[in-house]
Amino acid sequence: MIYLQLFFEFFKTGLFAVGGGLATLPFLQEMSAKTGWFTLGELTDMIAVSESTPGPIGVNMATYAGFTTAGVPGALIATLGLITPSIIVILIVVGFLKKFKDSPYVKAAFDGLRPASTALIGAVLLGLFVANFLDLGAWMGLSAESLSVLKWKELLLGAAVFAGTKIWKKLHPAVFLLFGAIMGIVFQL
Amino acid sequence: MNLYLDMFLTFARIGGLTFGGGYAMLPILEREVVEKRKWCSEEELTDYYAIGQCTPGVIAVNTATFIGSKMAGIPGGIVATLGVVFPSLIIITVIAAFLRNFADNPYVIHAFAGLRVVVTVLVLNTVIKLLKSNVIGKPVWVLILFALVLIASFVFKISSILLVVVALVWGLFFGLWIKKGDAK
Known part of the structure; x- marks a missing residue:
């Protein structure tokens, strides 16, 4: 029952990913390791697509993952799975909005949840570093050249784009993604 | 226009205009929901947004559920939420289908x-x-x-x-x- 499984996995993501944006990322990474529905590389592609198309990133990622796993119904079911916990929780919270807003318990809980969410996304970042900038085959001693452990072309591109995002802060991420895609083709990454 | 249809279309427009989600959505929400349609006040929107960040799930979805349920109860919350995710569903499905066909290129x-x-x-x-x-x-x-x-x-x-x-x-x-x- 792939549909039920899709719904359940994305329901969990929607329920535990707090803070929006890339907060869904650690859960999706875990999902890829556990279910094999998509690879870490495909997940990275999904981020690229989500950053350059309209709509909330979490929803885009659920739609993309659902589609690659089980076609159009999969896209629909994964997205519904992701948003169902939100709808339920918000409909409950809306009843005692003021209390929720001023509650010291809620504040304390989020003082814990925010750094944890940051750390979880940080762990994904480390994984992306390893996947995109290190050549693990060379690391294992398959290559004689010790310096080839680092993927130099990728590192240079990464450094250039990082500098670019700091200099042109207002520029839309899609511009940098387009640049990266062109560089990828030109330099045969 | 029917309120449900109006909410669905308004939130679909918001979902379709927001690149990157999260904070990018706030100015568009302000214009569409507070200024044009007066579905909630500026202050309420800020509250919803803040709580949307402190509850599980996607912030845009949480905010849509809030405003929708304020306007028309539980069905309103559901309709507004489906509206905000609708453009993503269409756009991403098309892109994913395209990529699948060209993945080996x-x-x-x-x-x-x-x-x-x-x-x-x-x-x-x-x-x-x-x-x-x-x-x-x-x-x-x-x-x-x-x-x-x-x-x-x-x-x-x-x-x-x-x-x-x-x-x-x-x-x-x-x-x-x-x-x-x-x-x-």
């Missing part, structure tokens, strides 16, 4: 290798921003929690769900305990 493969590098940088920027607002300059118990979760997740591959639950309990314990200490 060498140009597409090289292009995505470049994209992955840029994505890594974008995630790095997000993490730097999050570090500045959530970790740096915070009490020691926050720093310890951050380090523990990072190591547990990256090195030991411990389940994110478990770590979120631990962080919740950790926050309640230290947050309330330290607050008590301050009051003394």
Whole structure:
């Protein structure tokens, strides 16, 4: 029952990913390791697509993952799975909005949840570093050249784009993604 | 126009106009929901948005559910939420279908290798921003929690769900305990 499984996995993501944006990322990474529905590389592609198309990133990622796993119904079911916990929780919270807003318990809980969410996304970042900038085959001693452990072309591109995002802060991420895609083709990454 | 249809279309427009989600949505919400349609006040919107960040799930979805349910109860909340995700469903499905057909094309493969590098940088920027607002300059118990979760997740591959639950309990314990200490 792939549909039920899709719904359940994305329901969990929607329920535990707090803070929006890339907060869904650690859960999706875990999902890829556990279910094999998509690879870490495909997940990275999904981020690229989500950053350059309209709509909330979490929803885009659920739609993309659902589609690659089980076609159009999969896209629909994964997205519904992701948003169902939100709808339920918000409909409950809306009843005692003021209390929720001023509650010291809620504040304390989020003082814990925010750094944890940051750390979880940080762990994904480390994984992306390893996947995109290190050549693990060379690391294992398959290559004689010790310096080839680092993927130099990728590192240079990464450094250039990082500098670019700091200099042109207002520029839309899609511009940098387009640049990266062109560089990828030109330099045969 | 029927209120449900109006809400669905309005939130579909908001979903279709927001690039990147999160904070990018606020100005568009202000214009469409507060100024044009007067479905809620500026202050209410800010409240919804703040709580949307403090509840699980996607912020845009949470905010849509809030406004929809305020306007027309539970069905309103559901209709507004379906509206906000509708454009994503269509756009992403089309792109995913396209990519599937061209996945073996060498140009597409090289292009995505470049994209992955840029994505890594974008995630790095997000993490730097999050570090500045959530970790740096915070009490020691926050720093310890951050380090523990990072190591547990990256090195030991411990389940994110478990770590979120631990962080919740950790926050309640230290947050309330330290607050008590301050009051003394």
